[in-house]
Amino acid sequence: MQLEYSVRGAELSDLHKIMVLYKTVAARSGGIARHADEVTEAYVRNFIERCHETGIILTIEDPSNPEALIAEVHTCSPGIRVFSHLFSDLTIAVHPDYQDKGIGSLLFQTLLQEIELKHPEILRIELITKESNQKAIKLYKKFGFRTEGRLEKRISGKTGELEADIPMAWIRQEREPSF
Numbered sequence: 081m082q083l084e085y086s087v088r089g090a091e092l093s094d095l096h097k098i099m100v101l102y103k104t105v106a107a108r109s110g111g112i113a114r115h116a117d118e119v120t121e122a123y124v125r126n127f128i129e130r131c132h133e134t135g136i137i138l139t140i141e142d143p144s145n146p147e148a149l150i151a152e153v154h155t156c157s158p159g160i161r162v163f164s165h166l167f168s169d170l171t172i173a174v175h176p177d178y179q180d181k182g183i184g185s186l187l188f189q190t191l192l193q194e195i196e197l198k199h200p201e202i203l204r205i206e207l208i209t210k211e212s213n214q215k216a217i218k219l220y221k222k223f224g225f226r227t228e229g230r231l232e233k234r235i236s237g238k239t240g241e242l243e244a245d246i247p248m249a250w251i252r253q254e255r256e257p258s259f
Contacts, residue, residue, distance in 0.1 A: 084143060088140075090138060094139060100149070101150070101151070101175060111176075112173055131155070136154065136199075140186070165202060167202055204250065212243055
């Protein structure tokens with residue numbers, strides 16, 4: 081039986097569900113940049129509130145347990161007028177048990193649709209990912225993100241080794257004029 085996954089906007093009431101998801105993802109190698117003990121209530125509250133004010137935050141509940149989240153993505157404005165045309169700090173977390181099931185793709189597709197429809201002012205979305213996270217880089221490229229450089233020895237891995245971070249960006253395509 082194929083499970084149905086549906087995307088919805090996150091609310092502040094999802095704070096603890098997001099914390100559980102982030103702590104689970106952070107505990108795995110290749111997950112989010114933060115360590116599990118850095119996923120605090122203040123950190124999660126901050127990005128939920130920022131995204132409600134100036135961005136987008138989406139989640140997917142576990143279809144067999146609505147009290148659990150299996151995925152989340154968020155991005156928001158840096159809050160400076162010269163950057164009013166972009167969203168940055170894009171972060172995606174998919175529970176390890178649900179990876180490779182199209183959930184990250186569903187989140188990105190929904191995120192980009194929402195930006196296209198509700199945020200015409202947004203021309204650019206930025207993210208940074210570890211060079212070793214090739215699975216994520218492939219996903220981002222699938223949705224039109226382009227590599228924009230390489231930040232050598234920027235991130236310290238869980239064992240202390242240094243690796244490059246890869247800045248990537250999605251840029252809204254110019255529409256052809258309709259006559």
